[in-house]
Amino acid sequence: MNLEIVAGKRFDEEFIVDADKSISHRCAIFSLLTDGINRIKNYLKAEDTLNSLSIAESLGAEVKKNDNELLITPPKNLKEADDVLYCGNSGTSIRIYMGLLAGIDGFFVLTGDKYLRRRPMGRVANPLRQIGAKIDGRDNGNLAPLCVRGGNLKHFEFESKIASAQVKSALILAGLNGDGKSVYIEPFLSRDHTERMLRGMGADIKSEKLKVKNEEFGNEIEKIKIEITPLEKKLTPLEIEVPNDPSSAFFFAVAAAINNSRAVVKNVTLNPTRIEAYEVLKRMGANVEYILKENRYEPIGDILVEGNELNGVEVSSNIPWLIDELPALSIAMAVANGKSIVKNAKELRVKESDRIKAVVENLKNLGIEANEFEDGYEITGGFPKSGTVNSYGDHRIAMSFAVLGLLSPIKIIDVDCINTSFPNFFNLFGKIAEYRIENAD
Numbered sequence: 315m316n317l318e319i320v321a322g323k324r325f326d327e328e329f330i331v332d333a334d335k336s337i338s339h340r341c342a343i344f345s346l347l348t349d350g351i352n353r354i355k356n357y358l359k360a361e362d363t364l365n366s367l368s369i370a371e372s373l374g375a376e377v378k379k380n381d382n383e384l385l386i387t388p389p390k391n392l393k394e395a396d397d398v399l400y401c402g403n404s405g406t407s408i409r410i411y412m413g414l415l416a417g418i419d420g421f422f423v424l425t426g427d428k429y430l431r432r433r434p435m436g437r438v439a440n441p442l443r444q445i446g447a448k449i450d451g452r453d454n455g456n457l458a459p460l461c462v463r464g465g466n467l468k469h470f471e472f473e474s475k476i477a478s479a480q481v482k483s484a485l486i487l488a489g490l491n492g493d494g495k496s497v498y499i500e501p502f503l504s505r506d507h508t509e510r511m512l513r514g515m516g517a518d519i520k521s522e523k524l525k526v527k528n529e530e531f532g533n534e535i536e537k538i539k540i541e542i543t544p545l546e547k548k549l550t551p552l553e554i555e556v557p558n559d560p561s562s563a564f565f566f567a568v569a570a571a572i573n574n575s576r577a578v579v580k581n582v583t584l585n586p587t588r589i590e591a592y593e594v595l596k597r598m599g600a601n602v603e604y605i606l607k608e609n610r611y612e613p614i615g616d617i618l619v620e621g622n623e624l625n626g627v628e629v630s631s632n633i634p635w636l637i638d639e640l641p642a643l644s645i646a647m648a649v650a651n652g653k654s655i656v657k658n659a660k661e662l663r664v665k666e667s668d669r670i671k672a673v674v675e676n677l678k679n680l681g682i683e684a685n686e687f688e689d690g691y692e693i694t695g696g697f698p699k700s701g702t703v704n705s706y707g708d709h710r711i712a713m714s715f716a717v718l719g720l721l722s723p724i725k726i727i728d729v730d731c732i733n734t735s736f737p738n739f740f741n742l743f744g745k746i747a748e749y750r751i752e753n754a755d
């Protein structure tokens with residue numbers, strides 16, 4: 315399916331985007347650790363999170379849909395699934411499930427679509443192997459399909475080189491099944507939904523800041539140390555309403571910022587590890603305001619974004635807090651005055667596509683000057699010409715370039731991937747643009 319944007323509109327609109335993807339995955343997976351019925355309102359019904367839910371069912375959970383609520387009843391003991399566990403396009407599903415299954419007595423096979431089967435899994439497989447899990451797969455267990463023979467896990471002290479919430483979550487789940495207290499250290503706080511939710515469900519997980527000297531530059535830096543105590547009993551079932559997803563909402567924030575418009579995105583998580591991209595948009599010149607409304611595991615509220623003249627910006631710190639928003643931010647950079655630069659973002663290369671290549675190639679196709687670095691890119695703001703770009707099968711690339719289509723007619727090849735995270739995107743996009751869908755043969 316291809317998307318042709320015919321014309322954009324100036325707008326002043328409220329957007330109720332789909333539910334948060336990261337939190338929804340965790341609701342499905344963490345339900346399996348409880349001893350009762352988990353009640354989840356506003357679960358994201360997108361391909362990625364529906365895959366996490368089907369895997370929970372394959373492992374023995376009973377899932378019922380009741381009005382707007384999902385009821386998940388875990389089995390007494392997780393069972394060996396009688397088939398492969400399919401994670402589709404979702405890095406979050408495969409990596410977090412690896413951590414859970416590593417501690418379960420049984421044999422499990424995890425796989426996904428052609429994009430997921432290219433993404434590195436050694437970052438989770440290797441530390442899990444060190445504590446006793448038997449994991450194998452292509453490229454010595456770095457590429458799916460992966461088989462996991464779980465069982466008794468040892469406790470660990472592991473320092474991760476990357477700030478990845480997927481690696482952290484996998485290791486925390488392994489630690490909950492370990493034979494003693496474990497310690498996980500990350501170089502920078504990655505999104506912390508796992509710690510917040512598991513703590514809320516009764517797990518003993520302590521986080522503290524660790525001040526250490528940076529060997530390279532001699533300055534003091536802060537790492538994050540997490541202490542995990544194995545579970546003595548099952549966790550308390552979830553009673554949760556998933557907030558909306560600030561990463562999905564960000565496409566409409568950028569749309570407002572580049573098109574002299576005003577967007578209010580409703581009921582999104584305002585967790586600081588998720589909204590850094592809105593801060594960058596503010597630094598570029600947009601008017602951004604947060605309206606905190608409540609606190610349920612996470613601060614939740616609305617974000618208002620108003621367009622203004624945008625200036626180029628450097629983005630080189632707090633990268634884990636905006637990694638998923640960098641493609642959309644590149645669209646704001648493409649129309650800002652002067653140069654923008656993104657550095658320290660090598661992780662972009664191992665997402666659903668190589669997002670550094672995808673952003674740079676697509677912008678160049680639309681006449682915007684962009685240069686690729688190993689760990690980021692440089693963009694000189696201009697005005698996009700009309701043209702065709704490729705999503706490379708990546709939902710965030712597809713939606714980012716759809717937003718640029720507000721300024722010039724743009725055709726995006728292969729937008730089916732949008733359904734992996736944001737099925738309601740097309741409806742909401744219809745409020746701000748005139749578009750046509752072309753079914754590819």
Ligand SMILES: O=C(O)C1=C[C@@H](OP(=O)(O)O)[C@@H](O)[C@H](O)C1
Pocket residue numbers: 335336337405406477478479480481483505637638661
């Ligand atoms: O844990 C999560 O829910 C996620 C973690 C991030 O990935 P990494 O852990 O690879 O940084 C992010 O990019 C992904 O969209 C969702």
Ligand SMILES: C=C(OP(=O)(O)O)C(=O)O
Pocket residue numbers: 403404405406407638665666710735
């Ligand atoms: C990287 C992403 O997701 P995942 O790693 O779960 O595939 C994303 O949604 O941008």
